[in-house]
Amino acid sequence: MKKHELPILSYKYDSLEPYIDAKTMEIHHSKYHQAYVDKLNLSLEKYPELFEKDLKELIKNLDSVPENIRIAVRNHGGGHLNHSLYWQIITPDEKERKFEGKIADEIKKTFGSFEEFRKKLTESALGVFGSGWAWLVVDNGKLEIVTTPNQDSPLSLGKIPILCIDVWEHSYYLRYQNRRSDYIDSFFNVINWKKANEIFEKN
Numbered sequence: 001m002k003k004h005e006l007p008i009l010s011y012k013y014d015s016l017e018p019y020i021d022a023k024t025m026e027i028h029h030s031k032y033h034q035a036y037v038d039k040l041n042l043s044l045e046k047y048p049e050l051f052e053k054d055l056k057e058l059i060k061n062l063d064s065v066p067e068n069i070r071i072a073v074r075n076h077g078g079g080h081l082n083h084s085l086y087w088q089i090i091t092p093d094e095k096e097r098k099f100e101g102k103i104a105d106e107i108k109k110t111f112g113s114f115e116e117f118r119k120k121l122t123e124s125a126l127g128v129f130g131s132g133w134a135w136l137v138v139d140n141g142k143l144e145i146v147t148t149p150n151q152d153s154p155l156s157l158g159k160i161p162i163l164c165i166d167v168w169e170h171s172y173y174l175r176y177q178n179r180r181s182d183y184i185d186s187f188f189n190v191i192n193w194k195k196a197n198e199i200f201e202k203n
């Protein structure tokens, strides 16, 4: 039986300063994400065979998950998956932050320009009521911006996540307090476009 584990970050908690502060990174990763992992593992203990399954497949097919743990898998499994992507699509590396590659071409084609894309993703992220996520996804081969409440994953809607902005307050409150828009502006400075391109090219 292979339990789910908190992914190790490839950079230090303070390396995204000043855009995302070290304390937020530390608590977000070591406390919040860890809690999703722990609660996911706890819920799956009743059905150990599910540890063998790819978590993405479970989230894609929530109906296949036993009803008494379905909400737990949706929330904590979603939380684990969503955060695992979030850590990957931010980076301290200037080279990885360059907006280029197929993803850049496709964004310009779909949204008209990077600025239009940025505006749309920002508006969507600001429009999430309460806690949730804003996403760039692929749906039937086309790029699209969507939002999800809580820890819901676009995978459950048949869409493939390319990048995500966590707009739960825990992801920005220490530095930005109520100023979600300042956090989103900062977030655009740390997007790992190299990784987003890799994910895009695989799908």
Ligand code: MN3
Pocket (backbone or CB within 6 Å): 028, 032, 083, 166, 168, 170, 171
């Ligand atoms: Mn979070």
